[in-house]
Amino acid sequence: MKLKVFKPIAIAGAATLLLMTAACSTGGSDAPTPAPTNTESKAEQLKDVPRYNLDEFFKEKNPAQKGKTFGMMVIDMSTDPFAEQVELARTYAEHLGWEFKVADLKGQVGQAGPTLKTMVEAGADVILTGSMGPDLIGRDALATAKEAGVFVISETSGVNASGSKGAFASSVESNLLEQGRLVGERLIKEVPAGSKIGLLFDQQAASGRLLEQGFRKAIGDKFDIVAQKQFDYAKGVPGGAADANAMMQAHPDIAAFWCPYDGPCSGVGNAVLATGKKVKVFSKGGYPAFLDYIRKGVSGYTLAEPNTIKVLMGFDQAVKLTRGANLEKTDIILDLGGMITASNIGSAAEVADGTVSYGPGLDKRFYERWGVK
Secondary structure, rough: OOOEEOOOOOOOOOOOOOOOOOOOOOOOOOOOOOOOOOOHHHHHOOOOOOEOHHHHHOOOOOOOOOOOOOEEEEOOOOOOOHHHHHHHHHHHHHOOOEEEEEEEEOEEEEEEEEHHHHHHOOOOEEEEOOOHHHHHHOHHHHHHHHHOEEEEEEEEEOOOOOHHHOOOOOOHHHHHHHHHHHHHHHHHHHHOOOEEEEEEEEOHHHHHHHHHHHHHHHHHOOOEEEEEEEEOOHHHHHHHHHHHHHHHHHOOOOOEEOOHHHHHHHHHHHHHHHHHOEEEEEEEEEEHHHHHHHHHHOEEEEEEOOOOHHHHHHHEEEEEEEHHOOOOOEEEOOOOEEEEEEEHHHHHHHOOOOOOHHOOHHHHHHHHHOOOO
């Protein structure tokens, strides 16, 4: 297996994550207070966000062919991170001169296999699947794509191409176990041991299972898990809010929630804000809706994973595949992002879009690599 891992620049004294303490409100009210105006300089807020040097990567050119069709299948465009990913993909396809097609499952993950087959029949050359592994798509549909010569690229599914038994032509993945562990460690730092917590998990997807595994290993038996439930894809953010409300009603002294990703945690943030409880919310993603709840005063913590680098690397693999490269045993493993909290929410956009970690103009560097404007 050929493993590609982006290496961080050595920064004196820099941690791999941004570990800043969120400001705590004082007084007797349970109502969340607006996120504080941070008096630290931007440089101080961002000093511990990891930086990655991609100069060696960009020395190699990856010229694109014109006239290809790029398909994208997402779980639900109404929830993060999929809406932003689709718009980014549309932009990148336009720069490549490729046709772009998107299939939105609207939370009906049971339709992933038939939808993939439809995209194959519609003439896609490459299909990027977001957060869906063979367990959700089905190996029959993936085999149909392979037989038709259509390349399926997995993005953050929890299954690397090298371990997919030929299901995926390539993959762009994250170290999900490590991400789960780091979020768990942050919860340990912010919430007193023995506190009651609730989990809105995702056992349907391999990515959700891995994040939960890393999280549970980190927290061990330090907390009292009083409520836990599978996130309902079909109900989306409103469903997440309803689940969190039910947990808070059953356990009025619940101290924190954990979700594997910002999508369900946006619903949790909505519920916490509406009830006015001082409940902390921990997640992974760094996506717009959840960040808005932090800005409104919810004590949220999210490990950023920029959509830009994920989607750009997916396209980079697509460019290689459509000109004949064999990438089935090449796994792209992305590095860790920074933690976004109330303490650095003012600089959240630059952390969430990858500007801090990868530098400005990341898309333009890829366009140059592909030989397009």
